[in-house]
Amino acid sequence: MRKSVLCAMLACLLVISKEILAFLPNIELVSFFIILYALFLPWRMMLMIVFLFSTLQMLLYGIGMWTPMYYIVFSGLALLTICLRFWLTNEYRLALFSGMFGLVFGFLFAFPYFLLSWHLGWAYFLNGLLFDVVHAVGNYILMLVLANPVKRTLGMLVGNG
Numbered sequence: 001m002r003k004s005v006l007c008a009m010l011a012c013l014l015v016i017s018k019e020i021l022a023f024l025p026n027i028e029l030v031s032f033f034i035i036l037y038a039l040f041l042p043w044r045m046m047l048m049i050v051f052l053f054s055t056l057q058m059l060l061y062g063i064g065m066w067t068p069m070y071y072i073v074f075s076g077l078a079l080l081t082i083c084l085r086f087w088l089t090n091e092y093r094l095a096l097f098s099g100m101f102g103l104v105f106g107f108l109f110a111f112p113y114f115l116l117s118w119h120l121g122w123a124y125f126l127n128g129l130l131f132d133v134v135h136a137v138g139n140y141i142l143m144l145v146l147a148n149p150v151k152r153t154l155g156m157l158v159g160n161g
C-alpha cells in the first residue's frame with residue numbers, strides 16, 4: 001500500500017510541476033524528477049509512476065501522436081537512468097545526462113512522424129530544434145542547481161537517506 005501511495009504522489013508531482021511551468025516553452029521538471037526518482041526507486045515503481053503520469057497527461061490533453069511517446073520516452077529515460085546509476089554520481093554528470101536528454105527529446109518525439117514520412121519526420125524534428133536546445137539548457141541548469149537538495153529530500157522520503 002505504501003509503495004502505491006508513493007507512486008501516486010510522485011506521479012502527481014510530475015503533473016503539477018509540468019503545469020506550473022507550462023508558460024515557459026520547454027522548461028520543465030518532469031525529466032528532472034524522473035531522473036532523480038530513478039536513482040532511488042526500483043524499475044517497477046518507476047514504470048508505474050511514468051504510466052500514471054502519462055495517463056494523467058492523456059486525460060488532461062487528450063490523445064494525439066505524442067501519447068504513446070510519453071509512455072515510451074519517459075519509461076526509457078527511467079530505465080536508462082537506472083542502468084546508469086553507477087555513473088550518475090554527482091550533479092555535473094546528472095546535469096550532462098539531463099541536458100543530453102533535453103537535446104534528443106524532440107528527435108524521439110519525431111519518431112511517429114518518421115514512420116509516416118521521412119520528410120515529415122525531418123520537418124517535425126528540425127522545426128523544433130531550437131526548442132530542443134532550450135530544453136537541453138534548461139534541463140542542465142535545473143539539474144545542476146536542484147539535484148543535491150532534491151536528492152536529499154527524496155532519500156528521506158523513500159527511506160534511503
